[in-house]
Amino acid sequence: DIHAALEVADRIGIFYSGYVIEIALKEDFSGDGENLLHPYTKALYKALPANGFELTKGHQPLHGEIPTGCPYYDRCDMRFxxxxxERPELIDLGKKKVRCFKYEGGIEDGT
Structure with a gap:
């Protein structure tokens, strides 16, 4: 429950198919979500009723269907x-973390 987490946490961990894919700052969940890094976190934020209820087609892979690479590969609009x-590692960006090759060189590479 993102709303409940935003009431008590400084950072929010987002999971997808059993993997932490982003640890974002509470402040990143505001405006149009431009400070969120992972495409799933952005999609999740945009799917909230207050943010337009934009749904992404598809579903998380079932346990036996998780690909060997990135678990979000089939739904990602910025995949390599x-x-x-190849499954990306969780990249430490200081107060944030993200599991995405786009940010391997740091956060400035992702902007």
Whole structure:
């Protein structure tokens, strides 16, 4: 429950298919979500009723369907070829963390 987490937490961990895919600052969940990093976190934020209720097609893979690469590969609009077969590590960006190859060189590479 994002709303409850935002009431008590400074940072919010977002999970997808059993993996932490982003740890974002509470403040990142505001405006149009431009400070959120992972495409799933952005989609999740935009799916909230207060943010337009924009739904993303598809569903999380079931336990036996999780791909060898990035678990969000099939739904990602910013994927790289390597994402299909290689799972990104959780990248430490200081107060934030994200599991996405786009940010390997740091946060400035993702803007």
């Amino acid at each position: 070829d390597r994402c299909k077969d």
